[in-house]
Amino acid sequence: MPDDIVMELRQVSVAYHGDIRILQELSLAVRAGKITGIIGPNGAGKSTALKTLYGLLRPIEGDVLIDGAVVTGLPPWRFIDRGIAMVPQNRSLFNELSVEDNLRLACWSFRRDRARVEAALERAYTQFPILKERRKQPAGAMSGGQQRFLELGRALALKPRVVLLDEPTAMIAPRLSTEIYEFIHGLPAQGITVVLVDQNVRQCVRIADHLYVLELGRNKVDGATADFAQDEQLRNLIAEWVDYRIDA
Amino acid sequence: MATATPSSRTADRERADRIYFTLAALLGGIVIVYFACVPLLGGNLAFHFYLMLWITMASGFNVSSGFSGYMPFGYVAFYGVGAFTTAILVKKVGMPVLATLPLAGLAGLILALLFAPTLRLSGIYFAIVSLALAAICRLVITNMPETITGGSFGLQLGSHAEPVLSFYVMMVVMLVALGTILWLSRSRLGKALRAVRDDAEAADMMGINIARVRLQGWLIAAFFPAVCGGVEAWYTNVVDTETAFNTLITAKTVIYAVAGGLGTVTGPVVGAIAMVWLDELIWRRFPLLNLLILGLATVLLVLFLPRGIVGTVLRWRPGWRRFVP
Numbered sequence: 001m002p003d004d005i006v007m008e009l010r011q012v013s014v015a016y017h018g019d020i021r022i023l024q025e026l027s028l029a030v031r032a033g034k035i036t037g038i039i040g041p042n043g044a045g046k047s048t049a050l051k052t053l054y055g056l057l058r059p060i061e062g063d064v065l066i067d068g069a070v071v072t073g074l075p076p077w078r079f080i081d082r083g084i085a086m087v088p089q090n091r092s093l094f095n096e097l098s099v100e101d102n103l104r105l106a107c108w109s110f111r112r113d114r115a116r117v118e119a120a121l122e123r124a125y126t127q128f129p130i131l132k133e134r135r136k137q138p139a140g141a142m143s144g145g146q147q148r149f150l151e152l153g154r155a156l157a158l159k160p161r162v163v164l165l166d167e168p169t170a171m172i173a174p175r176l177s178t179e180i181y182e183f184i185h186g187l188p189a190q191g192i193t194v195v196l197v198d199q200n201v202r203q204c205v206r207i208a209d210h211l212y213v214l215e216l217g218r219n220k221v222d223g224a225t226a227d228f229a230q231d232e233q234l235r236n237l238i239a240e241w242v243d244y245r246i247d248a
Numbered sequence: 249m250a251t252a253t254p255s256s257r258t259a260d261r262e263r264a265d266r267i268y269f270t271l272a273a274l275l276g277g278i279v280i281v282y283f284a285c286v287p288l289l290g291g292n293l294a295f296h297f298y299l300m301l302w303i304t305m306a307s308g309f310n311v312s313s314g315f316s317g318y319m320p321f322g323y324v325a326f327y328g329v330g331a332f333t334t335a336i337l338v339k340k341v342g343m344p345v346l347a348t349l350p351l352a353g354l355a356g357l358i359l360a361l362l363f364a365p366t367l368r369l370s371g372i373y374f375a376i377v378s379l380a381l382a383a384i385c386r387l388v389i390t391n392m393p394e395t396i397t398g399g400s401f402g403l404q405l406g407s408h409a410e411p412v413l414s415f416y417v418m419m420v421v422m423l424v425a426l427g428t429i430l431w432l433s434r435s436r437l438g439k440a441l442r443a444v445r446d447d448a449e450a451a452d453m454m455g456i457n458i459a460r461v462r463l464q465g466w467l468i469a470a471f472f473p474a475v476c477g478g479v480e481a482w483y484t485n486v487v488d489t490e491t492a493f494n495t496l497i498t499a500k501t502v503i504y505a506v507a508g509g510l511g512t513v514t515g516p517v518v519g520a521i522a523m524v525w526l527d528e529l530i531w532r533r534f535p536l537l538n539l540l541i542l543g544l545a546t547v548l549l550v551l552f553l554p555r556g557i558v559g560t561v562l563r564w565r566p567g568w569r570r571f572v573p
Contacts, residue, residue, distance in 0.1 A: 056452070
């Protein structure tokens with residue numbers, strides 16, 4: 001295994017309700033310090049792949065690896081200890097609780113280490129100053145974009161080395177979406193590896209270093225984004241599968 | 249805009265906690281003085297005893313339903329087991345009543361641990377299973393040898409009746425319950441319980457051990473009704489399965505908690521005070537139509553104030569949330 005691979009799905013199959021296979025022998029590798037994009041049509045299994053990477057779903061076949069070690073079956077909270085954080089597609093905030101309480105709950109695994117919790121809060125507030133302004137407000141009282149910032153802030157407060165993002169700009173205003181993509185684009189410079197699942201293929205292709213295209217839960221094609229741009233045949237295939245043509 | 253450093257944030261929180269708990273202590277002091285004066289001034293002992301009992305029951309139920317999202321329709325099981333634990337230990341083992349009350353609470357905790365696998369269920373499935381388990385508890389105790397549980401006649405505690413002392417003990421139990429729930433509402437555990445209630449998958453992703461947090465909430469919810477059962481057994485001096493496992497106990501607990509508003513500390517307290525007072529009023533004026541009118545009042549309350557009294561007030565005045573626990 002190359003040294004730069006931090007997470008990996010190896011020949012993974014995942015099924016819902018026992019026999020409905022969503023992923024079929026899917027393999028993907030997450031490279032350190034890069035943005036790995038996962039794209040594909042609806043129902044391709046993109047979100048399922050991300051949930052499996054984070055331990056929310058247990059594969060019926062294959063393995064999940066972190067730094068080359070098999071972690072299949074570990075609960076999500078054990079992934080936090082290994083420096084992995086996730087921002088799911090659907091809103092995952094606790095609306096009744098304040099912004100600060102939402103951030104504090106993200107620090108649950110080290111909740112007794114007061115200094116570390118305070119440092120995590122400070123990190124989130126530095127990344128997203130709006131959260132500091134609204135820290136006493138209920139999370140549910142914020143706008144959709146601000147809630148997304150809180151979710152990102154909550155994940156990044158943990159100082160992760162890998163962050164898994166599922167549709168980070170779903171139902172977000174276009175101007176704010178651009179801001180969020182720019183922020184994600186800057187994460188590798190902070191030493192944070194990104195796995196990005198997105199329906200917004202244009203933006204995903206723009207910022208990703210490596211792309212995986214899924215179809216019906218299987219690997220269809222993958223490679224460095226630059227290679228996609230140079231290969232006419234690949235560009236045609238992408239255009240056919242995800243209705244987006246990568247610029248040459 | 250003022251910026252908040254970690255130390256100023258901590259100071260902010262500590263100051264808010266100080267104000268919060270000072271207000272709570274002040275209110276607690278008023279409650280103590282009020283209830284302490286009832287026996288001394290010849291007030292209605294029974295009314296106030298049951299008022300405190302229902303405040304405790306509704307508050308305990310609130311931990312399960314308001315904080316954790318479980319609706320245990322078999323909540324009476326803890327009460328009944330607590331009542332029988334006290335009665336059996338006093339009558340058959342000869343223990344002093346006061347010493348049996350912590351053991352009644354312990355019996356509630358053991359029962360809660362036995363029921364813990366049902367926490368895997370949710371919604372109506374959990375509610376139905378808990379109702380069935382309460383029925384099983386009742387049947388088990390009913391079918392135990394008469395020499396232990398007293399059979400259909402129940403157990404009489406005989407010379408142990410001490411209405412005034414048991415009244416004050418009930419007051420202490422109520423204050424401990426309210427103090428615990430007040431602490432819970434501000435604690436990490438309380439926030440984790442709410443997080444798990446609202447979105448278990450998201451809480452799981454935060455690293456919250458869902459099973460452990462749910463169990464902790466469940467144990468707190470089970471302890472207080474069990475102690476209430478023990479104290480009530482002492483107060484009335486008699487325990488039988490018909491009354492100790494009466495589903496009306498669960499029904500009233502649910503109604504009082506919902507009437508006040510689940511999820512807040514004050515909701516079940518306000519709900520219990522309002523509904524017990526209403527119940528008493530209807531009982532005095534229309535004794536034959538008591539349950540009918542009370543049921544009608546409950547229907548109207550749920551129809552027009554679905555969030556309960558406190559929940560509705562907080563909806564109208566969201567700013568009051570800072571002061572209303």
